[in-house]
Amino acid sequence: MEQNAALLVMDMQTAIISNLSDSKLFTDNVGKAIAHARKKNIPVIYVVVGFRQGIPEISDRSIKNFVTIKKGSKMLTWLNGQR
Numbered sequence: 001m002e003q004n005a006a007l008l009v010m011d012m013q014t015a016i017i018s019n020l021s022d023s024k025l026f027t028d029n030v031g032k033a034i035a036h037a038r039k040k041n042i043p044v045i046y047v048v049v050g051f052r053q054g055i056p057e058i059s060d061r062s063i064k065n066f067v068t069i070k071k072g073s074k075m076l077t078w079l080n081g082q083r
Contacts (some may be wrong), residue, residue, distance in 0.1 A: 007037040010047035 009030065017023045037044050047075050 006043040006045050007033060008045050008047060009034065012046075 012027075012030070017026065034044050058083050
C-alpha cells in the first residue's frame with residue numbers, strides 16, 4: 001500500500017515558543033525532524049498565518065487567544081507586519 005506523508009511545521013512564532021520551558025530543546029528537535037524528513041524525501045510544509053491590516057479576520061467570537069491579539073498584545077505588532 002502506498003502511503004503519503006508530510007511534516008507539518010506550524011506555530012513557530014517567537015511569541016508562542018517563548019512560552020515554553022525549554023524553547024531551545026523544542027526548536028532543536030523541530031530542526032532535527034525537518035532534517036530527517038528532507039533526508040527521507042518527505043515534504044516539509046510550513047504553515048504561516050497572516051492577517052490583513054486591522055485584523056478583520058478575528059471577530060469577538062473567535063478563540064480567546066485571537067481576541068486577545070486583536071485587542072492588543074505583544075503579537076499585534078508582529079501580525080501587522082511590523083516585525
